[in-house]
Amino acid sequence: MPSGGHRLPATTGARTQFNLGLALPLLALALVVLADLITSQGQHFDRLLVIGPALAAITWGVRGTLVIGVLAMALRLFLGYVQHDAVTDIVAAELVLGAVIAAAVWVSQVRTRYERDLSEVTAVAEVVQRVLLRPLAPRLGRVDLHLLYVSAAAKARIGGDFYEAVRVPGAVRVMLGDVQGKGLGAVETASVLLGSYRASVTEARDLTGLADRLEEGLQQYGAWDPDSDAAERFATVLLLELPDDEDVVRLLSCGHPAPLLQHGDRVRPVTFADPSLPVNLAGLYASRHRVEEVPFGPGTGCCSSPTG
Secondary structure (H helix, E strand, O other), rough: OOOOOOOOOOOHHHHHHHHHHHHHHHHHHHHHHHHHHOOOOOOOOOHHHHHHHHHHHHHHHHHHHHHHHHHHHHHHHHHHHHEEEEEEEEHHHHHHHHHHHHHHHHHHHEEEEEEEHHHHHHHHHHHHHHHHOOOOOOOOOOEOOOOOHHHHHHHHOOOEEEEEEEEEEOOEEEOOOEEEOOOHHHHHHHHHHHHOOOOOOOOOHHHHHHHHHHHHHHHHHHOOOOOHHHHOOOOOEEEEEEEEEOOOOEEEEEOOOOOOEEEEEEEEOOOOOOOEEEEEOOHOOOOOOOOOOEEEOEEEEEOOOOOO
C-alpha cells in the first residue's frame, strides 16, 4: 500500500562543489602570481589576474568578490614592482582590472538577488508540500503504508499528484490522484480535492458517496471562483477502502490507471468493469460510480502510480 517519508536529498556533493568554488578564485590568483614569478623577464602572466574576480562573481557574495578584486589589484602592483614594469603599463593594467572587478561585483549582486528569491520560493514550496503532500503514517489499523513520491521534473517539489490515507471507524480509506496538466493550476486543483477528501472521508457512507463529495467540492470551488484555472481541470482519482473485519479491498476508479495487486511473486492489475469518468468530467454523461471488491488478505499488497 501507499514508508511515510520522502527521500532525503544528497547534499554532500553539492557542499563539496560549493567549497571548491569558493577556493577557486584564490587558487587562480596564487597560480598566476607563481607563474609570473618563476618565468623569464620577458613573459608576463599578470593579465590573467582578471580570472580571480571573474570566478568570484560565480560563488562569492558582493563583498567577497570586491575583496578578491582588491587583492588582485594589489597583486598586480606587486608583480609590476618585482618585474620593474613601466608606470604607464601598471596604470593601464590596473584600469582594465578595475573594469573587470566592477563587472564582477555587478554580476555577483544580480546572482545573489536571484538566489535569495529562489530560496524564498523554495521555502514556500516546502511549506505547501507539507500541507498538501504530508508524510503518511507507517501503519493505519492493520494496514502498512509505504510511500514513494518522485516528481517528473528533477527540481520540482510539488505538482498535480496527490495522495492521502485516513483511518475511519471500521476501515482505512486511501485516495491517490493526478490532476490534468502541470503548474500552479494543477497544484490548486489538487489542494481543492485534498480539502474535500479530508472534510468528507469520515462522513461519507461509502466510496460512492466519497467520490460524489469530491465532484461536488470541485464544482463548488469553480462556482465560487469561476476565473480560477482549477475549475477547468479534471483529475483521475483512485479510492480504496480496507475494512477491519474483512479480507477484501474495495476500489473505485475515476479514470485512474488500474492499481496492481501483489501476493507473493504474483502481480496482477485490477480490472474495472465500469470505471467512472475523471473528477470534473462526470457531467458528460449520466453514470453511477461502481465499486470493485477483490480479496485482500494478510501478505497482499496494492500499489498504484499517477498518470503523469
